[in-house]
Amino acid sequence: MKLVRTAAAFALLVLAFAQGALAQSYPSKPIRIVVPYPAGGGIDLIARAVGAQLTQRWGQPVVVENKPGSGTIVAADGVAKSAPDGHTLLLTTDSTMTINPHLYAKLPYDPVKDFAPVTQLVFLNQLLLANPAVPANNLKELIAYAKANPNKLNYASYGSGSQPNLAMEMFKSQAGIQVVHVPYKGIPQAVPAVIAGEVQLTFSGAASSRGHILGGRLKPLAIGGRSRLALLPDVPTFAEQGFPDIPSNAWFGLFAPAGTPHEAIARLHDEITRMLKEPAFNQREVVAKGYELIASTPEEFTAFLAADSAIKARAVKISGAKVE
16 A cells, blocks of 8 residues: 555656646747737737747747638637647637637637637727717717617628627617618728718727827727726726627637647746736737736636627627628
8 A cells, every 4th residue: 555655656746747847848949829810910919029028038939920811710720730739829819719609600620629728818998989970979879869860870890790790789789779780891991981981880999099089080989898998098888888798899819729738838828927917018018009908817718718609609699690
């Protein structure tokens, strides 16, 4: 019996040593962060900022690889099928993990089984924006005008199943109003369309719209998230105005392929969340961009993903969006 206990203790010691050695040796080669969006966007910029810091701290190159298109599916599938060693990562948004599973009839990846969550970096809380000619300054006034003028208002989205489409369809359902959907290719087309009066409403982040708001070219009616944004403190949240369930935000999260060693995930999480909380980095890459810092643990992120998926499932159902 004593011999068995000694053997078990020795096995645990060997395992602890091996885990410690792995944590010390990771990363052992260059890291690739795959971003399923074009270069120059918000998620690409934060990926490059994180990558540059990790390169300095770890002495291994961290390269950002942009793989846009196909609704983020190609990039996600590629990472899901990569070696689970922590050297290929996916930095993506809710589209990949909590919208696509309800939007597409079939996906080549399973968002739960094929990935290991590392951390949710930030929330990107979206503003509901109006052309200044719209006779409403808050949600109550917008609802009253829309009810008095059904289908007179149009809103721009980035396509069926996009965040603005889901948020507005949920808002329409809860408010009992009729607003016409006009899909555009993306933010660079949707926001100017509102400014020009082609459509009256859209959703956008603070970083890309704040200049237009301060210049009087756009009027903010509400913002998603748990609290008001420091960059635009006078804009009330959807929750403040009686609509706490409107999914008017996106998020950026880091994932590794399923089966990646816990030690690699722990080191990635610890280094990146520490970085996000450092005052200079936080001010430059989070606060100044209009993001809300999250920096969750893998366990917190996993629980959040389940809850967010349920919210997005409801929003997709209400919107009627489907992609075969």
